[in-house]
Amino acid sequence: MRDLIKYLITEEWRTHTTLFGSFLFVLFPIIVILMVLAMAVFIPIINLMMAESTAMLILHLIIAFLGLQVGAFGIYGQEFMQRRFGHASLLSYSARILPLSDRKIFLAVVIKDILYYFCMLLMPIIIGLSLITILIPDVHIYLRAFVPSCILAFLMGIAVVFFLSIVFAHSRILLLVAAAGIGFLFAMIGDFPPFMFYMERSLTNLLLATIPSFILIAMSIWFFKVDERHEQHRFKNQLKGRKDLLFTKDMIDLHRSRGGIGRIIFSLLLPMAFIWFFLKHFVEYLSIVNFLFLFSVFLGVYSSSIYNWICRYDTYGQYSYLPIRIFSVILTKVRISLALGTIPIIIFIAAAINEQSSPLVVLLSATSAAALYVYGLAITVLLTGLAPHILFFNGKVLVKYLILIIPPPVILIVLSVFAPQYLFLATILFVLSWYIVRWGAQHWENSEQQLF
């Protein structure tokens, strides 16, 4: 068992270093530390907006969410690897041909995920928060309580997603029941147990924070079943008679991957709702900035991540043996991103109606949002080509992205305070973005892609 865990950890490390390069991947925890430190800027605002305990609850929930994501990658890792490397296979799958029980492998995967991501993700967060408590005397994070509660929150996230994946392998209807059951359980407890343990280090709270995770993991192992459904999905030919080949293919990908509505909700609506909530409080304390304008700035920048959705289905390899230029593939994806820009437009219209701002503010806000949207899109194309979902994990690319993406919204916010009439200068971004997109697409056309 110990050896299996050791090899799984080695495999995870090598997967990441192969994807992102050894040096760049080592940068990842450092970037996490720096990002946590950067969050310190918001602490005075957070202190004004909410009680310290509320902030800590949110922090625990975010960590549990990270656990959910780590677990989800563990489950879909094989599919991702196949898409990325072709014939690649993960030990957790190939081990099925070895004399090891599926349950044993599954348990090893759970332990590996907890250990590995504790080092790569949780430790940097803890180090970052520790540095904040040293640097900012106003911040009171009780590290002796936070370290175990943070691990328990992470464990809970992993346990929930592993459990749900096992239920899913048995029955989809059962999945809904299980998800509702977990929701009901938390509603009964009335709080988030790891956070309760942070607030009060009692044995009861420790048991409440630990036992559900262990029960879920134990049940996952007990009822472990490989999802062996090999459904063959049939569709009528939707390419016949269509002239815009790449555009149609991308729309088919989006439609048939069945991620559409879920992705809109989880990747766009929920984060924007969170930003809305955050900015509403923020503007109360910084009334010189117009709320609708500020929201539009965030909406524009954030929505440009729509491009990432569309790139998930392709690899460079899929086009390398056909007479199709990567330049055209990228430009098509940009066109689709612009078409899908109707979703943030709807969000903007809802925000504008809700705010009842003056026509001039609406116009300036809309222009800024649209300009930042296309600019964000252009920078993503330039830095990541067809692989934003891979290259954004590359520390160097992420830093470059942040350096390029931050100045325009900051300049626009400053202009909005001192000289709102100059906000029309945002239109320059449209022209600039057009050149960046073409430059970026040409760059990726000329680059030799070995792996993805």
Next chain:
Amino acid sequence: MIIAKSISKSFGTTKAVDNVSLEVGKGQLYGLLGPNGSGKSTMIKMLTGQISPSSGHASVEGIDTQRDPIEVRSKVGIIPEQENPPSFLTAGEYLDFVAKARKLEQYDTDKWFTLLDFKDQKDILCKDLSRGTRQKLMIAQAFMHNPAVAFIDEPLINLDPISQNTIKSYIVDFVKKGGTVFFSTHVLEIAQEICTHIGILYKGKLHFSGKRPKGDLNTFFLKQVKHAGSD
């Protein structure tokens, strides 16, 4: 006509292909033989403009593969070793996709489904097809525009014996009609059976290129590799 002049390819410190020169004439069925990792796939990628050589030049049908890779790919058919058809297109849609990408005005996808015996899979998503069926689809996409030259990386892998025979017959017939095929394999029996010419690539270097020798290819191959190993 396929020409490679002193082409090399390095990946970091690894030299995958080392100073290889070869010529494949019209109507030849050229099998590039070599053990796993000998540089066969890299060679095909360079000859089809999928990657650029670190040094040297290559051309196919008179087109420089580095200068005009898209033109090369529009003229030839390629079956890559690892790539799969796009997950969310059906088998039928994928062949339509390729035909449109190749700007074919008239094409018959049904012919391929019948020939390779998978008509009943036409409306199924590529991701839900078996490996063998995906390989059939890749073969169809490579030949559906009736190319002058076809490059095939491990052509019969994953196929059942019946399909293997069908493909072998098709390739031989294609060459008889004037087509040129450049394929890589480490299965010597296939080369023995259908190749007119062979090349032996070992650790990135070409140790033999010419007409397939008479007699047992297995013995010849092992002799060449042994000789190369002692160099």
